[in-house]
Amino acid sequence: MRTLFTIILLSLSTFSFAECDLLLEESNTCIEYTWTDGPHLNSRADRKFSELVVKYFDADDATETAIENDIIKVLPWMIMPNMEHGTRPVVTTELEDGSYLISEILLKKMMGHWEIRFVDTTTDSVLASFKVQ
Ligand SMILES: [Cu+2]
DSSP states (O other): OOOHHHHHHHHHTTTTOOOOOOOTTTTEEEEEEEEEOOEEETTTTTOOOOOEEEEEETTTTTTTOOOSSEEEEEEEEEOOSOOOOOOOOOEEEETTSSOEEEEEOOOOOOSSEEEEEEETTTTEEEEEEEOOO
16 A cells, blocks of 8 residues: 555656746746745844745746846845834846846844845746745
8 A cells, every 4th residue: 555655746846847946826837935044033133144046937937048038027025013014126147048136135123034035026926925034
């Protein structure tokens, strides 16, 4: 019984290609993200920026080749007990391999938690997010 279970698991795993950090189901797009600096949670007057590299690729593409994205923007968002808010605008730079460097991310330490949101700029809807920890 255990062997059968293992065989089923192994055969299932050969069918799934990419491992997405975040999957956008509607567009079948994977988002892969890596902090290249930080995340820094600044206290008081500190202003240490964090940096994130984000790559978008087709979820069926085993080579995980970066695709262009003009629609989604990265939005740092703070959720506090009684309010929610953003921070100063980030700077987005396309890199040579087709991924994007998100820089000048300013995160302040406060009562609550930051998340990084991926927002559709045409509808303002949040497509995906992850918690900053
Ligand atoms: Cu706050």
